[in-house]
Amino acid sequence: MMKYEELIENFSWTETRRQVVGDPDGVFNLAIEICDKWADDPNRIAVYWEDEAGKEEVWTYKKLKEKTNQMANALKSMGIKKGDRVAGLLGKDMELVVTIIATLKIGAVYVPLFTAFGPDALMYRLGDVKANLLVTNKEQVRKLDDQNYSFEILLVDGLTSNGESFWEFVESFSIDYEVENTLAIEPAIIQYTSGTTGLPKGAITKQQSGYSLYPYYKFAMHIEEDDVFFGGADLGWSYGLGPCTLAPLSLGAKTVIYKGPFEPERVFQVLDKYQVTNFAYAPTAYRMMMATGIETMRKYNIKVKKFNSAGEPLDGEVVRFFEEHFGRAIYDHYGATEIGMIVNNYNILDMEIKPGSMGLPIPGFNVALLDEEGNNVQKGEVGQIALDTSDGLTHFAGYWNNTEKLQEKMLGNWFLSGDLAKQDEDGYFWFQGRADDVITSAGYRIGPTEVEASLNEHPAVLEAAVVGKPDELKGEIVKAFVVLNETHTPSDELKEELSLFVKHNLSKHQYPREIEFLEAFPKTQSGKTQRYLLKKREYEKQQ
Secondary structure, three states: OOOHHHHHHHOOHHHHHOOOOOOOOOEOOHHHHHOHHHOOOOOOEEEEEEEOOOOEEEEEHHHHHHHHHHHHHHHHHOOOOOOOEEEEOOOOOHHHHHHHHHHHHOOOEEEEOOOOOOHHHHHHHHHHOOOOEEEEOHHHHHHHOOOOOOOEEEEOOOEOOOOOEHHHHHOOOOOOOOOOOOEOOOEEEEEEOOOOOOOOOEEEEEOOHHHHOHHHHHHHOOOOOOOEEEEOOOOOOHHHHHHHHHHHHHOOOEEEEEEOOOOHHHHHHHHHHOOOOEEEEOHHHHHHHHHOOHHHHOOOOOOOOEEEEOOOOOOHHHHHHHHHHHOOOEEEEEEEOOOEEEEEOOOOOOOOOOOOOOEEEOOOOOEEEEOOOOOEOOOOOOEEEEEEOOOOOOOEEEEOOOHHHHHHHEEOOEEEEEEEEEEOOOOOEEEEEEHHHOEEEOOEEEOHHHHHHHHHOOOOEEEEEEEEEEEOOOEEEEEEEEEEOOOOOOOHHHHHHHHHHHHHHOOOOOOOOEEEEOOOOOEOOOOOEOHHHHHHHHHHHOO
16 A cells, blocks of 8 residues: 555646546536446446335436436426525435435535424525525424425425325436536535534535545545445535545445434444445444444444544544454544545555544645644644635635625635644644634643543543633633543542543643533534533633
8 A cells, every 4th residue: 555645746636537527627517427427337336225114225326317317307397497506404315315416417506404403594594595495304394384485395205286206206207317517616515514603604515526525535535436335424414415425426336325313233233234345424423333342343244444534533542442343443534514624544545543633634735734824833833724725626616695704714825724733743633623712821722622632531531522711810721521421420539530630641731720520512413512602601600
């Protein structure tokens, strides 16, 4: 296997162009890349679909092409045209996958929605994007009972005005469809970001994302045509839609889509049943899988050769556990909706995995750590992760009807991620928290993530969240909120033990001066801890 330096040196966008059908500088339709270009082989499997009740379906790329062509014709019959916005509010249903690809085929823009959203969250997004059509089911549409809206609704488990079921309606149309000649720079997806403050913003993904995101799919996830890929994230989120669904399809792999609640042993069953070789899930899922114990794992024949993780830093204990018991470390990745996955550990490489590290910058892009003036920081210093957009290669085309928000995120040609990191002597990035989560204490700038990672290494700690608490002398002190494992109970002695544990294992200026035990943390719909609410509470106490 090659080394990272060789990957960077040998990378070529010219070679990447050979992997796509469309022209990244001209006509490019994402639907062709993720479906149609693989459909000539009638036996090539695209999706193994299964739900928690055990219902199973096998979809070839040929079947997927035909059904999405029929759906594209159906959408056109409903008056949906190029540039219109089609929203999907479903779980991991094949009706949703078909809707997404069909929407792209007609040049309309797909808007993912998460089924855990309530009425306010849904109506804000649907209203902001001026949706033309919502594809959903009876359970979800009840959330809109008392709402005023002008978009059409198509139920996948209901009847049309002609008394047809969803599939009867779709299958009444031709299996032939000429895909719209969209330009590479035209919008394909509008994904609303779940920021910690302010209203969500609609991040626009270009049609050519199948080209610009290829280095991540190929090198970090290392998806190959003969892989059986299984990704756990929901299609309502950017990682679930892109890397976990569109990525394996764009590389012609077999994709497992499991519709059911997350249960660690059920995941092991799916990995065994479909002989999954490439797997992606969030750190919380990996921790829960580890917690089932090695005896449970040994009941299953796990063939995974590539483990991927994203969403939050992965603690070293989990990485080492998987390396010991599966012969393969979990490869942690970092990114965001707007910038893609730009700092990674690369499954394609023979590289050292440093547990807790985000990895190294992605080939083909210029990634830097910047100070507030836009200067590169020195190795070992904390800076904001930024992506150079001057070459136009990024898949991101700004925010929907919100140029002001885009300007706030730009520093010259640099798009600022809002995330802080530092590089070690080998160039590896280490996540330090959000830019607005930085703790300034006695002149030190302390990223909360490193302190949290240290606390998470203690056997008593289930979860940790660290914020800055106002302090007259130091400006702020480090305060930790801790959710304990069931085997431990809160006590002053344990608080002292945890503080000393961090002081010993991390540093004398980063350890928490104060610890508070909680039953649970406030979290976003996607499961991320909302530190800003904990910090807000501490500041309000001082008023």
